[in-house]
Amino acid sequence: MPFIELHNLHKSFDGKQVLRDMSIDIERGETVVIVGGSGTGKSVTIKHIIGLLKPDRGHVIVDGEDITTMGEVELNQFRRRFGMAFQEGALFDSMNVYENIAFPLRRHTKMKEDEIRARVEECLEDVHLHGVEKKRPSELSGGMRRRVGFARAISLKPEILLFDEPTTGLDPVISDIIAELICEMDLKLGTTTVTITHDMKVAFKVADRVAMLYDGRIIEQGTPEKFQESTNPIVRQFIEGRAEGPLTDIDD
């Protein structure tokens, strides 16, 4: 039985259909990367997995439990099994780096302050950051903000890690460092990981399986090698980053 199942999801905003009959299964411990162009519903998909959005129709089943039917209190409890890193980090700007990472520990554990300090240091070590504990999010670069976001996401030792566009807006070198970091964290923590991105280099580097979202549904999926050999013209255009092709013909 798959660990995460997205069954026939439909979601629209103000009459615009974003997901239509979208389905994907993710196995325990697997690293899946969902790729797709801007506005294809990647962020909407990842937000459904953690219950930040409810589908108009369809089900999201995580470890056998349907989170679409959970009440707000139950869902809130269930989310402790997740860690999510947001596009721009989404760090709490009223807190410094230390307080950001300590936040879930203080809220959900009975750890003493010295244990919290040790765990925060360990998380920062995992993302290769040192001496930034007292800095405010506004004092950090884009890449550092993402890494602090990763550290916060792993602080409660989650079973499922979600990465929302982890490299958007970063230069190629920093993007590669972030991709390496995702691989390292994946290996060390043994989590089930779902990443959404439009950066194919990152996708091929971190994924066990790549899935492409187009027109509100998954149109292709497979191992990075198999995905790269896809003959689907939409997938080919996206991988090769060409201006001409079915993707742009429809958009035009």
Added chain:
Amino acid sequence: MTAIFERIGLTFIRLFEQTGLWFEALRSTIKWMFRRPFDGREWLRQMVRVGVDSIPVVVLTSMFTGMVLALQTFIGFRRVHAEQFVASVVSLAMLRELSPVLVGLMVTGRVGSSMAAEIGTMKVTEQIDALKALATEPVQYLFVPRVIAGTVMLPFLTVIGDFLGIYGGYIVAVKLMHTNPVVYQQNTYQFLALNDVWSGLVKAAVFGLILTLTGCVRGYYTTGGAEGVGRATTNAVVSASLIILLSDFFLTKILF
């Protein structure tokens, strides 16, 4: 013509929608208020922000309102030789009406707006989603401490406003209008009942709840970027002020 009716209809739909959201937020806030974890430090921080930090503005507003009220009533009452009632009018007006309403409006401008801006910014920068992803209910973490702070601290600020408003009236009557200070003091307390004090405090608590909850709700439902945050801030002040003034009438009607 149809367009006009359409616009009127839409305005009413939006009004009902907003009212529904407000009461839903109130229900949710009460529900999460009694659930663990209780974030005592955040409750205190908000109490300082709403209460202690608002003292200077309350001191100035109440004192000058008491002074101008004494001045105006003195001028009017002198025409009918009823100057001895100035003290009673000032104390009754401050306790029952002016102090809670003025404190409510001033704190709305100072705190309600900043709450909407703060939560609105958190919304547009995905910090609210991050809270949820960290298994923290935003209503519990953001709304509950603010609403508690507003409901608890507004009565305290109103008590300060009551004293200073009455004292402001005393200064004008005694120092400027040369009224006998002993007679003025006697008249201040002579016609007061306990009901005058507590009804003002009940009003203040309700206004505290209204202004903080409105600030939170407006911030929480912010859409768009910086422009949306600006809109939410303005709307929070306008809506909370209007609700305070409207509810003031109904509270007065119920409480007396």
